[in-house]
Amino acid sequence: SAVISQKPSRDICQRGTSLTIQCQVDSQVTMMFWYRQQPGQSLTLIATANQGSEATYESGFVIDKFPISRPNLTFSTLTVSNMSPEDSSIYLCSVAGTGKRSSYEQYFGPGTRLTVT
Amino acid sequence: AQKVTQAQTEISVVEKEDVTLDCVYETRDTTYYLFWYKQPPSGELVFLIRRNSFDEQNEISGRYSWNFQKSTSSFNFTITASQVVDSAVYFCALSEAVTTDSWGKLQFGAGTQVVVTP
Numbered sequence: 001s002a003v004i005s006q007k008p009s010r011d012i013c014q015r016g017t018s019l020t021i022q023c024q025v026d027s028q029v030t031m032m033f034w035y036r037q038q039p040g041q042s043l044t045l046i047a048t049a050n051q052g053s054e055a056t057y058e059s060g061f062v063i064d065k066f067p068i069s070r071p072n073l074t075f076s077t078l079t080v081s082n083m084s085p086e087d088s089s090i091y092l093c094s095v096a097g098t099g100k101r102s103s104y105e106q107y108f109g110p111g112t113r114l115t116v117t
Numbered sequence: 118a119q120k121v122t123q124a125q126t127e128i129s130v131v132e133k134e135d136v137t138l139d140c141v142y143e144t145r146d147t148t149y150y151l152f153w154y155k156q157p158p159s160g161e162l163v164f165l166i167r168r169n170s171f172d173e174q175n176e177i178s179g180r181y182s183w184n185f186q187k188s189t190s191s192f193n194f195t196i197t198a199s200q201v202v203d204s205a206v207y208f209c210a211l212s213e214a215v216t217t218d219s220w221g222k223l224q225f226g227a228g229t230q231v232v233v234t235p
Contacts, residue, residue, distance in 0.1 A: 001164070031221040033221065033222070033223075035223075041227075042208065042225045042226065042227050042228050043162075043208070043223070043225045044225075045222055045223065045224075048221075048222065090160060092162065094162075094223075096221035097221070105164060105167055106152070106164070106212070106221055106223060107164055108154075108161065108162035108164075110160070110161045111160050111161065111162075113160065
């Protein structure tokens with residue numbers, strides 16, 4: 001399986017500021033995704049990070065609020081912009097399509113625990 | 118639209134008891150993938166299993182077993198002889214047919230909290 005790291009692991013931010021979360025994979029992967037897990041809730045897909053093009057956002061998520069970059073096949077960033085306390089969540093990066101053959105297993109990074117005050 | 122239902126919010130058992138987690142899904146696709154993940158208190162999401170819609174064989178891995186029944190759209194998960202380390206939230210998830218736009222996107226259930234006491 002791929003080894004996925006995220007930075008930062010946690011942060012406490014003031015409302016109105018922005019935070020950029022990094023996701024690094026130890027091998028090239030086909031698909032990268034960003035999920036949000038609000039306190040005590042399940043995971044919700046924010047967007048699919050597309051290499052070299054604009055991310056594909058799910059309903060309820062917009063690029064102005066959650067800009068995403070994916071400059072290559074091993075790295076992606078998610079920015080949470082103009083934060084409010086409602087953005088307090090765990091943000092998780094996940095990958096699929098690892099190795100030389102397509103794989104439908106999907107692995108998750110350790111998550112970034114964000115608290116907005 | 119796809120949907121995953123985990124009706125059990127929390128299950129509490131005493132160590133060495135068996136525990137079964139229910140997962141019911143809805144999808145219009147004939148090809149899809151089902152997953153189980155474990156999220157211990159530390160927060161990381163641990164991949165447990167993936168099952169293809171065209172493979173209804175049940176699977177056993179150590180103390181874990183999975184029962185996939187397409188006729189009832191269910192993919193249940195049993196932990197045999199539970200241990201305290203099994204305490205976690207368990208999520209069932211569904212990924213629909215592979216297309217350019219949908220490959221790998223997971224729809225998660227609400228999760229079931231398993232509490233195993235000594």
